[in-house]
Amino acid sequence: MDTLATPLDIGACAQATGVPAKTIRYYESIGILPPAPRADNGYRRYGEKEIETLRFVRRARDLGFSLDEVAKLLALWRDKNRASADVKALALEHAQALDERIAKLKTMRETILALAARCHGDHRPDCPILADIASAPEKT
Secondary structure, three states, X not given: OOOOOOXXXXXXXXXXXXXXXXXXXXXXXXOOOOOOOEOOOOOEOEOHHHHHHHHHHHHHHHOOOOHHHHHHXXXXXXXXXXXXXXXXXXXXXXXXXXXXXXXXXXXXXHHHHHHHHHOOOOOOOOOHHHHHHHOOOOXX
């Protein structure tokens, strides 16, 4: 472990990185972050390397990368012999997935606005919004 002047416990690490302690434990359990060394009292201790890694992971998650994609990005980040083309390909694939999600969200928004336009929004119980939701076909 790269060491800070004083390694941080999980609470201080969470504060320094913006990643909740529960999430840090989860990342350790799934291998995104190696298990932290323990102090004599059993508390986890985090150094600069772990802090840097958690900040990297948080930024990647903020950009919408899945945990599988984050694991790939981490591997590429750690591999100093990687080709930047590999990183770019992963980023462009993610951007394409975002475009697809945006298109689906726009379609959902348009549907909701169309249904809301047909709703009287008054004291009557008839509601085309609820009727549409209730009549949605089952997915098989």
